[in-house]
Amino acid sequence: MIFVTVGTDLPFDRMLKVIDAWARENGRRDVFAQIGEGGWEPEFIEFTHFLQPPEYSKRFNAATLIISHAGMGTILSALMYGKPILVMPKRASLGEHRSEHQVATARRMHELGNVNVAFDEAELRVRLDHLGELRPARRIGASASDELVRGLRDFIFSGRA
Amino acid sequence: MSEKRPKVLAISSGGGHWVQLLRLRPAFEGCDVIYATVREGYREDVGQAEFRLIPDSNRWNKQALVRSAIAIFLLLLRERPEVVITTGAAPGYFAVRLGKWLGARVIWLDSVANAEEFSMSGVKSGGFVDLWLTQWPHLAGEGGPRFYGSVL
Numbered sequence: 361m362i363f364v365t366v367g368t369d370l371p372f373d374r375m376l377k378v379i380d381a382w383a384r385e386n387g388r389r390d391v392f393a394q395i396g397e398g399g400w401e402p403e404f405i406e407f408t409h410f411l412q413p414p415e416y417s418k419r420f421n422a423a424t425l426i427i428s429h430a431g432m433g434t435i436l437s438a439l440m441y442g443k444p445i446l447v448m449p450k451r452a453s454l455g456e457h458r459s460e461h462q463v464a465t466a467r468r469m470h471e472l473g474n475v476n477v478a479f480d481e482a483e484l485r486v487r488l489d490h491l492g493e494l495r496p497a498r499r500i501g502a503s504a505s506d507e508l509v510r511g512l513r514d515f516i517f518s519g520r521a
Numbered sequence: 522m523s524e525k526r527p528k529v530l531a532i533s534s535g536g537g538h539w540v541q542l543l544r545l546r547p548a549f550e551g552c553d554v555i556y557a558t559v560r561e562g563y564r565e566d567v568g569q570a571e572f573r574l575i576p577d578s579n580r581w582n583k584q585a586l587v588r589s590a591i592a593i594f595l596l597l598l599r600e601r602p603e604v605v606i607t608t609g610a611a612p613g614y615f616a617v618r619l620g621k622w623l624g625a626r627v628i629w630l631d632s633v634a635n636a637e638e639f640s641m642s643g644v645k646s647g648g649f650v651d652l653w654l655t656q657w658p659h660l661a662g663e664g665g666p667r668f669y670g671s672v673l
């Protein structure tokens with residue numbers, strides 16, 4: 361099962377249109393998408409607007425691949441669940457997000473080996489046609505780095521910054 | 522011998538901000554922590570810990586901003602936390618701004634999503650928070666945010 365998610369906020373039609381066309385051309389019935397509110401609705405793949413957290417976790421667990429916007433919530437979840445993830449950054453200039461940070465997020469996460477990236481529709485299509493090449497990143501634990509936790513504890517308990 | 526348990530409000534908006542806040546949980550061991558966020562569905566993420574629902578807001582909707590600020594102010598008055606920590610975004614900004622005004626020590630941890638520049642609300646919070654953190658070493662520096670580590 362491929363789980364597609366665009367985040368809880370604004371829609372991401374550019375990504376969904378490519379995935380929907382690819383799924384139709386290849387007869388892929390194993391794609392499910394969470395598409396947000398107010399955007400274009402896929403014609404071939406199964407979708408819902410929003411998933412409550414328990415349902416989201418179930419979909420995430422069952423997935424063999426995650427395709428999503430370059431949102432850190434989804435990226436962190438993919439790393440925790442040990443799932444391969446392909447991200448495409450949303451662009452604020454196209455009304456897909458409130459700030460233009462996802463290109464940077466995607467680039468940096470890719471440099472760290474955490475995600476596969478398609479920066480635009482053409483790249484997404486190429487990636488979809490070579491899905492077998494996508495591998496999961498190193499799995500992460502349940503919490504932040506020890507250094508960050510220690511720094512926060514120092515501040516909370518002793519007031520030292 | 523009773524050990525003092527600091528009261529901490531850990532607050533954020535939804536999605537990635539909330540996922541990051543949850544990854545800080547070990548930092549709150551030994552504290553009386555209250556989690557606050559914008560979706561009821563997130564309640565089960567914190568198990569038996571205290572959970573409060575606040576209205577969501579973003580800078581595109583002024584009315585929601587006002588509603589959110591008022592709800593957060595009332596929450597702060599009721600709970601009087603000693604420490605307020607947030608990973609963003611707009612509701613987190615109100616929480617550190619108003620929390621500071623009410624005498625709490627406040628922490629802004631900018632989202633790891635902001636890999637090349639600080640978020641807008643993160644920049645605004647920089648002038649008054651007690652601990653101003655980025656999750657990217659190259660964004661830290663003199664007069665700017667500090668880097669301790671990241672949620673990864």
